[in-house]
Amino acid sequence: MAPSALYLEENLNLSANDITKPVNTILANGYFNVRDHHGSHTLIGQAFKQRIDDIDDDTCDVGGEDAFFVADLGEVYRQHLRWKVNLNRVQPHYGMSMLAIVIWEPLTSKQP
Amino acid sequence: MKCNPDPQVLRLLANLGTGFDCASKAEIEQVLAMGVDPSRIIYAQPCKTKSHLRYAAKQGVKQMTFDNADELYKTKELFPDAQLYLRILTDDSASLCRLSLKFGASLDSTWELLELAKKLNLDVVGVAFHVGSGASDPEAFLKAVQDARLVFDQGAKLGFKMHTLDVGGGFCDETFDQMAAVLSNALDVYFPPSVRVIAEPGRYYVSNAFTLACHVIARRTVTDPTLGTTSYMLYLNDGVYGNFSSIIFDHQNPVPRILTCGDKFLYNARKPGGGYDTPNVMEYSIWGPTCDGIDCVSQSCTFADVIDIGDWLYFENMGGKCLACTC
Numbered sequence: 001m002a003p004s005a006l007y008l009e010e011n012l013n014l015s016a017n018d019i020t021k022p023v024n025t026i027l028a029n030g031y032f033n034v035r036d037h038h039g040s041h042t043l044i045g046q047a048f049k050q051r052i053d054d055i056d057d058d059t060c061d062v063g064g065e066d067a068f069f070v071a072d073l074g075e076v077y078r079q080h081l082r083w084k085v086n087l088n089r090v091q092p093h094y095g096m097s098m099l100a101i102v103i104w105e106p107l108t109s110k111q112p
Numbered sequence: 113m114k115c116n117p118d119p120q121v122l123r124l125l126a127n128l129g130t131g132f133d134c135a136s137k138a139e140i141e142q143v144l145a146m147g148v149d150p151s152r153i154i155y156a157q158p159c160k161t162k163s164h165l166r167y168a169a170k171q172g173v174k175q176m177t178f179d180n181a182d183e184l185y186k187t188k189e190l191f192p193d194a195q196l197y198l199r200i201l202t203d204d205s206a207s208l209c210r211l212s213l214k215f216g217a218s219l220d221s222t223w224e225l226l227e228l229a230k231k232l233n234l235d236v237v238g239v240a241f242h243v244g245s246g247a248s249d250p251e252a253f254l255k256a257v258q259d260a261r262l263v264f265d266q267g268a269k270l271g272f273k274m275h276t277l278d279v280g281g282g283f284c285d286e287t288f289d290q291m292a293a294v295l296s297n298a299l300d301v302y303f304p305p306s307v308r309v310i311a312e313p314g315r316y317y318v319s320n321a322f323t324l325a326c327h328v329i330a331r332r333t334v335t336d337p338t339l340g341t342t343s344y345m346l347y348l349n350d351g352v353y354g355n356f357s358s359i360i361f362d363h364q365n366p367v368p369r370i371l372t373c374g375d376k377f378l379y380n381a382r383k384p385g386g387g388y389d390t391p392n393v394m395e396y397s398i399w400g401p402t403c404d405g406i407d408c409v410s411q412s413c414t415f416a417d418v419i420d421i422g423d424w425l426y427f428e429n430m431g432g433k434c435l436a437c438t439c
Contacts, residue, residue, distance in 0.1 A: 005118070005120075005322075007120045041379075041380050044323055044379070045377075045379040045380055048323075048325055048371060048377075048379050048424075048426070049377055049379070051325075052325070052371070052372060052377075052424055057327070057422050065327045065329075065349065066327070066349060066350075067324060067325060067326040067327065067348070067349055067350035067354070067355060068324070068325055069322050069323065069324050069325075069355075069430065070322075070323045070325070071118070071120065071121065071321055071322050071431070072320075072321045072322075072323070073120065073121065073124055073321065075320050075321035076121055076124055076125070076317050076318060076321050077124065077128070079285070079316060079317050079320075079321075080125070080128050080130070080317070082288065083292075083313070083316075086288065086289060086292035086293070086296070087292045087295065087296060087311070089296065089299060089305075089309055090279065090295070090299075090309045090310065090311045091130070091131060091308070091309070091310045091311070092130045092131065092310075092311050092312075092313050092317075093130065093131035093132055093133040093152075093153075093154055093156075093278075093310050093311065093312050094122070094125050094130050094131070094132050094133060094312075094313065094314065094317060095133045095281050095312045095313060095314025095315075096132060096133060096134050096135065096139040096142075096143070096314070097133075097135050097139070097314065
């Protein structure tokens with residue numbers, strides 16, 4: 001079975017180094033642009049196109065045309081910065097139950 | 113069908129330094145496997161399975177919630193060193209998922225519960241609440257913070273040294289700024305800076321981050337001879353028993369958009385829910401792959417394009433599932 005999600009890590013628009021920097025530094029560097037999804041859309045579109053171009057439903061294996069996600073990790077990061085700016089006193093504990101992605105999996109498919 | 117907490121998002125959040133709110137052994141296990149310290153986890157499930165509680169004790173995941181006397185006896189037996197948060201009831205009548213129907217101690221029972229915890233020599237370190245998933249009234253946070261203050265004061269009278277307030281979840285993208293403003297003010301008024309404050313956002317982080325693509329596996333053409341109209345029923349390879357469970361559990365209405373139509377790649381090329389402004393608009397209903405009549409993704413939508421078998425549709429903002437609503 002094909003992977004159920006593609007991840008846009010390049011969309012994070014920052015290096016591992018940046019993650020450990022204080023929020024103010026990152027803001028100053030211009031990464032904080034919560035409402036600008038334009039760049040994201042371009043990358044998400046590319047990811048979809050690439051994946052779908054590779055799928056031929058006349059010849060693919062069982063599950064080769066399964067539904068899949070494109071996950072924009074940059075969006076998760078933008079939300080984190082937004083949290084820090086608006087609720088700096090409150091330490092977020094990510095609610096795991098929210099993240100449960102259900103993968104529709106045919107019985108015949110193999111584990112990746 | 114299986115539930116799969118998303119490892120990439122978790123790793124990013126772990127690197128960003130967030131904590132984790134887990135409701136089961138499997139969730140705790142996944143977070144610990146990333147090398148996250150047990151002190152960054154809160155086992156926020158007031159009614160725990162005994163074997164899961166034993167697992168938490170063994171792993172040193174000490175922070176956990178309770179809201180009833182039986183849970184205190186259970187904790188005394190299995191994990192007497194736990195750091196307990198008393199989960200209180202809130203008014204969540206304005207939220208989409210009313211969690212207070214299931215969890216939370218009413219304010220007239222908190223004193224007795226704290227007394228019992230004292231008698232059992234258990235350590236209550238804080239108070240937790242949850243205004244409900246998809247909360248729409250920011251004032252709910254104000255009321256809940258006020259109630260939590262009362263319980264902190266009760267705890268102090270009984271000799272507990274409470275140091276943390278857990279303000280739960282219920283944050284969503286659209287109303288976040290407003291909610292954050294109300295909450296920040298309430299915290300400043302009712303809790304000194306020495307009190308640590310944590311929260312359990314879920315949907316807030318991921319709802320807009322996930323876009324789902326589905327394949328059109330079948331199509332039924334429906335003609336109305338009287339009106340002379342043609343509409344289509346499209347069948348996708350995903351439905352309410354898969355990634356559209358939010359339709360059932362969370363009252364969401366995902367908006368279908370065309371990703372590919374024949375040779376055309378149409379991501380972000382058409383307005384969502386569009387079609388009305390063009391002359392040759394087609395009506396569609398969209399269905400999941402199972403035989404269950406409830407497996408409907410969209411009762412009615414319109415497109416200017418004629419969608420056929422083999423085309424792809426996409427749905428934005430699909431990350432905010434509230435699968436178990438345990439939150």
